[in-house]
Amino acid sequence: MNIHGCVAKLKGRISNLPKTTIATWGIAMGSGDADVDETERARWERYRDAIAQVGDGFFVLGADLRLVEVNEALCRMFGRPAEEFIGRSPLEFVTESSRPLMRQMMKRIATTEVRHTHYEGLRPDGSAFPILVRAVTHRNRHGDVESSVGFVTDLSPIVAAQQALAQSERELRAILDEMQDTYYRTDAEGRILRLSRSAERLLGYRIEEAIGRNLADFYFDPAQRTHFLQALRDGGGAITNYEGRLRHRDGHEVWVSTSAHFYYDADGRIAGVEGTTRDITDLRRAREELRLAAHVFRAASEAIVVTDPHLAVLSVNPAFVDILGVAPERAAGRSLFEFVQIAEVADGAEAARRALEGRGQWGGEVWSRRRDGSGFPCWLSLSAVRDERGALVHAVAILSDITERKATQARIEFLAHHDPLTLLPNRLLLRDRVEQSISRCARSGAMLALLFVDLDDFKRVNDGFGHAVGDAVLREIGRRLAACVRETDTVSRHGGDEFVIALTDLTEDAAVPEIVRKLQREVATPIRLPAGEVRVRCSVGTALFPRDGCDFDTLIERADAAMYAAKRDTLLRD
Numbered sequence: 001m002n003i004h005g006c007v008a009k010l011k012g013r014i015s016n017l018p019k020t021t022i023a024t025w026g027i028a029m030g031s032g033d034a035d036v037d038e039t040e041r042a043r044w045e046r047y048r049d050a051i052a053q054v055g056d057g058f059f060v061l062g063a064d065l066r067l068v069e070v071n072e073a074l075c076r077m078f079g080r081p082a083e084e085f086i087g088r089s090p091l092e093f094v095t096e097s098s099r100p101l102m103r104q105m106m107k108r109i110a111t112t113e114v115r116h117t118h119y120e121g122l123r124p125d126g127s128a129f130p131i132l133v134r135a136v137t138h139r140n141r142h143g144d145v146e147s148s149v150g151f152v153t154d155l156s157p158i159v160a161a162q163q164a165l166a167q168s169e170r171e172l173r174a175i176l177d178e179m180q181d182t183y184y185r186t187d188a189e190g191r192i193l194r195l196s197r198s199a200e201r202l203l204g205y206r207i208e209e210a211i212g213r214n215l216a217d218f219y220f221d222p223a224q225r226t227h228f229l230q231a232l233r234d235g236g237g238a239i240t241n242y243e244g245r246l247r248h249r250d251g252h253e254v255w256v257s258t259s260a261h262f263y264y265d266a267d268g269r270i271a272g273v274e275g276t277t278r279d280i281t282d283l284r285r286a287r288e289e290l291r292l293a294a295h296v297f298r299a300a301s302e303a304i305v306v307t308d309p310h311l312a313v314l315s316v317n318p319a320f321v322d323i324l325g326v327a328p329e330r331a332a333g334r335s336l337f338e339f340v341q342i343a344e345v346a347d348g349a350e351a352a353r354r355a356l357e358g359r360g361q362w363g364g365e366v367w368s369r370r371r372d373g374s375g376f377p378c379w380l381s382l383s384a385v386r387d388e389r390g391a392l393v394h395a396v397a398i399l400s401d402i403t404e405r406k407a408t409q410a411r412i413e414f415l416a417h418h419d420p421l422t423l424l425p426n427r428l429l430l431r432d433r434v435e436q437s438i439s440r441c442a443r444s445g446a447m448l449a450l451l452f453v454d455l456d457d458f459k460r461v462n463d464g465f466g467h468a469v470g471d472a473v474l475r476e477i478g479r480r481l482a483a484c485v486r487e488t489d490t491v492s493r494h495g496g497d498e499f500v501i502a503l504t505d506l507t508e509d510a511a512v513p514e515i516v517r518k519l520q521r522e523v524a525t526p527i528r529l530p531a532g533e534v535r536v537r538c539s540v541g542t543a544l545f546p547r548d549g550c551d552f553d554t555l556i557e558r559a560d561a562a563m564y565a566a567k568r569d570t571l572l573r574d
Contacts, residue, residue, distance in 0.1 A: 059149070068147070095128050105133075110137070116134050121152075182195065183196040188272050244256055303398070307336055308394065309394070311395060324370065379399075419478075421471055425491070429490075441505065452494070452560050455477065455497040485515065489503050520540065541560060541562030
């Protein structure tokens with residue numbers, strides 16, 4: 001009911017006034033008489049009944065600022081009978097803290113026609129409750145203040161609802177702030193209305209800095225916001241796990257996954273967007289690493305095997321199938337060591353398992369077989385894969401074919417100990433073999449002979465036929481010298497046109513002169529080459545262990561001296 005209308009119609013008697021009050025308070029009707037005609041009285045009765053039915057409390061405050069009437073609703077609200085109100089000041093029914101304001105408002109009755117004020121009502125048990133008082137000033141026909149009438153509303157349910165809403169808001173804020181994901185809400189133009197605290201971790205901005213800004217400002221590429229909204233529309237107003245890039249306050253890129261939906265106003269129009277977004281930068285990086293690892297697994301030229309902790313095969317890559325000729329389904333479940341053998345150590349497989357469990361890795365040379373059945377050497381690298389507790393859950397084995405590597409290694413080792421032209425042992429290998437033979441002879445009493453061979457007229461070959469022919473002659477001489485001695489003996493190219501032969505484990509020295517003569521005959525035999533026939537001769541010097549020396553350097557020096565003596569004798573004879 002409108003208070004002004006009520007006052008205008010009742011002329012100050014807007015309450016469930018008893019007839020005695022109407023009779024004695026005739027001034028409120030504007031006539032000043034006690035008698036009221038029946039039509040007027042019936043109208044007052046209807047107003048009184050209407051006011052009695054309203055849920056709010058109703059009161060009339062006389063010119064003396066004391067209550068002259070209240071309704072049942074006010075009595076129930078304050079927990080008092082009507083008699084306790086009549087004739088008393090309203091100050092007695094509010095708390096001490098509310099009285100100064102009420103006094104102030106009571107003073108304003110004459111100057112302020114309409115008043116809305118909050119107070120704390122006081123019940124007989126001393127409990128306080130919030131109320132709203134809406135009052136208007138009623139004047140007589142001469143404009144003098146006659147009364148103040150109004151309604152009282154118990155705000156307890158509203159305050160309780162507000163408190164519950166505030167508590168829910170606090171709980172919701174706490175939940176949102178504890179979320180690892182970031183909650184957000186924007187209006188229809190994209191301005192941020194709400195953000196959870198995790199946004200500070202996500203983007204580096206304080207919440208207060210972000211609220212009110214357009215969400216597109218935080219995209220690495222603002223055009224992505226448009227693409228996101230289009231995807232949201234295409235999804236019927238909702239979308240899940242949409243991936244995009246945001247820009248952190250320091251400028252670095254943040255990949256996020258967003259699940260969001262439109263929310264609508266009372267008229268069904270889109271009011272904005274709300275949703276949650278999750279930082280997936282690390283997840284995306286890990287996903288890229290997994291994708292790269294999967295690509296490497298498929299494209300690697302080495303055979304790769306993934307096993308369980310007991311080295312039973314779980315999966316193999318295409319290179320494993322190509323090299324070993326074993327299909328994935330045939331390999332699954334079988335031990336890795338069915339496909340590789342560690343030949344150098346008897347318990348090599350067990351040693352590899354122990355190393356994998358202890359150090360987390362093992363590497364070594366193994367032997368495997370190709371799809372055609374031929375064996376080949378390979379290098380096996382085993383690496384452990386552990387869970388977050390450190391327990392071994394998988395192992396990754398990589399098989400690298402080292403056939404070419406071993407051939408290269410063997411070639412390098414061969415060249416390190418052999419002459420690259422004649423492929424005969426070089427001085428380094430000769431020394432090693434002679435020193436080993438000396439050690440054996442010292443124990444057994446056998447003898448060792450070193451023969452120093454020098455080609456007498458080799459310079460003529462180089463000058464007459466060229467170095468290419470000279471190289472061919474040296475190779476042929478080396479072959480002939482090797483053919484004249486035992487396999488246990490050593491023919492070495494000492495350098496240039498000089499060769500050294502070690503005759504090992506001799507029981508007597510009588511055979512040495514015959515071997516020297518045989519060497520000289522073989523060397524002197526004409527060598528037929530495409531460039532023509534070539535003839536060379538050689539001079540040979542001999543030194544015996546232990547007669548001429550007990551170490552390699554002494555023996556080689558004595559043999560060299562003997563060779564020069566033989567060369568002088570040959571020149572004198574010629």
